[in-house]
Amino acid sequence: MIQVGVIGTGGMGGRHARNLAHKTPNAKVVAVMDVDVPRAEEIAGDCGGAKVFADLDSIVADPDVQALVIASPDPFHAEAVMACLKAGKPVLCEKPLAVTIAEAKEILDTEVASGRRLVQLGFMREYDVPHQALKALLDSGDLGQPVLFRGVHVGERFAEPRTIEDVIINSVAHDIHSARWLLQQEFTQVYTQWVRDVVDRPETCRLFLGQMAFKDGTLGVIEMNTATGYGYQVDVEITGVAGSARTSPASAPVVKQRRKQFQPIDPDWLVRFDEAYKREVQDWVLSLLAGQPTGPTVWDGYVAMVVADAFVRSAKTGHPQVVPDLERPA
Numbered sequence: 251m252i253q254v255g256v257i258g259t260g261g262m263g264g265r266h267a268r269n270l271a272h273k274t275p276n277a278k279v280v281a282v283m284d285v286d287v288p289r290a291e292e293i294a295g296d297c298g299g300a301k302v303f304a305d306l307d308s309i310v311a312d313p314d315v316q317a318l319v320i321a322s323p324d325p326f327h328a329e330a331v332m333a334c335l336k337a338g339k340p341v342l343c344e345k346p347l348a349v350t351i352a353e354a355k356e357i358l359d360t361e362v363a364s365g366r367r368l369v370q371l372g373f374m375r376e377y378d379v380p381h382q383a384l385k386a387l388l389d390s391g392d393l394g395q396p397v398l399f400r401g402v403h404v405g406e407r408f409a410e411p412r413t414i415e416d417v418i419i420n421s422v423a424h425d426i427h428s429a430r431w432l433l434q435q436e437f438t439q440v441y442t443q444w445v446r447d448v449v450d451r452p453e454t455c456r457l458f459l460g461q462m463a464f465k466d467g468t469l470g471v472i473e474m475n476t477a478t479g480y481g482y483q484v485d486v487e488i489t490g491v492a493g494s495a496r497t498s499p500a501s502a503p504v505v506k507q508r509r510k511q512f513q514p515i516d517p518d519w520l521v522r523f524d525e526a527y528k529r530e531v532q533d534w535v536l537s538l539l540a541g542q543p544t545g546p547t548v549w550d551g552y553v554a555m556v557v558a559d560a561f562v563r564s565a566k567t568g569h570p571q572v573v574p575d576l577e578r579p580a
């Protein structure tokens with residue numbers, strides 16, 4: 251049995267807490283923490299009466315808490331991961347690992363110095379069945395050498411207009427990891443173009459279009475539309491020299507009815523990736539019982555941050571940017 255504490259009990263933290271409490275054998279949610287205490291109390295009740303904390307240090311130090319999930323807003327991830335590392339407790343941290351390269355590097359160096367893997371990153375597309383099927387096809391070699399990665403990641407409408415930095419660091423981070431994981435290649439160059447969202451706010455982004463090149467010469471493009479008006483979708487298409495393959499676009503079937511053919515589109519990530527979120531925490535708990543996490547690493551989080559930073563620099567300068575060649579610690 252792994253006794254888990256959940257930091258941040260909003261949309262994602264609430265989902266992880268309930269999945270751990272009700273869908274994960276060998277896991278128990280024993281504590282939750284949120285600056286919004288009534289929110290934490292509600293989730294604690296849903297999880298069968300977990301302890302409620304209002305500050306980070308207390309939940310990390312609680313002797314009943316053996317492992318933690320971080321699902322607070324992005325700027326608070328780095329401090330929370332560092333607290334878990336210092337306490338020697340395993341942690342599943344939502345993406346992004348941090349919001350600056352310096353913070354991500356500090357976490358990487360601290361974990362490496364500790365001599366054991368404690369951190370897993372929430373790049374949960376690795377647990378999505380359509381993505382796994384595409385990965386298996388690629389790994390079989392049937393598509394031949396890849397020449398193009400196309401990632402489409404679109405949302406219906408976020409509550410507030412988003413800055414270009416937030417779109418890249420918070421959302422495109424998923425697509426950056428997808429490309430690295432599926433192609434098993436590192437980025438060498440990126441180029442950002444984008445369409446503004448609010449006319450008199452030049453920092454806001456409605457549509458991000460990123461181009462990229464990888465070490466082996468494969469090219470790629472990522473499209474992130476923050477306001478489709480029609481729903482949420484994540485698609486990946488990989489073209490190889492011997493064919494191309496694309497993930498299924500939605501969880502619902504294609505319907506033919508009254509002379510129309512249609513496929514309902516998911517409203518958001520909580521619906522589209524419902525199964526993947528369950529499988530992610532189930533796998534995480536099993537891996538901890540076996541000794542250490544086996545999912546996406548601190549290294550993956552750090553590299554995603556370095557690539558995201560290059561996309562941000564390209565957005566600001568209007569020029570393609572080189573992605574530094576990084577040496578992975580042994």
Ligand code: NAI
Nearest residue numbers: 258259260261262263284285286321322323324326344345
């Ligand atoms: P949310 O706004 O629904 O929830 C955030 C919660 O954190 C709120 O309850 C808020 O009161 C609490 N909070 C604020 N400051 C805090 C602090 N210092 N310490 C602890 N809790 C604090 O946001 P949402 O959508 O749940 O996102 C949370 C994280 O999950 C973000 O980092 C986001 O990037 C990530 N996320 C990941 C997704 C994925 O597919 N892997 C999907 C959606 C979000």
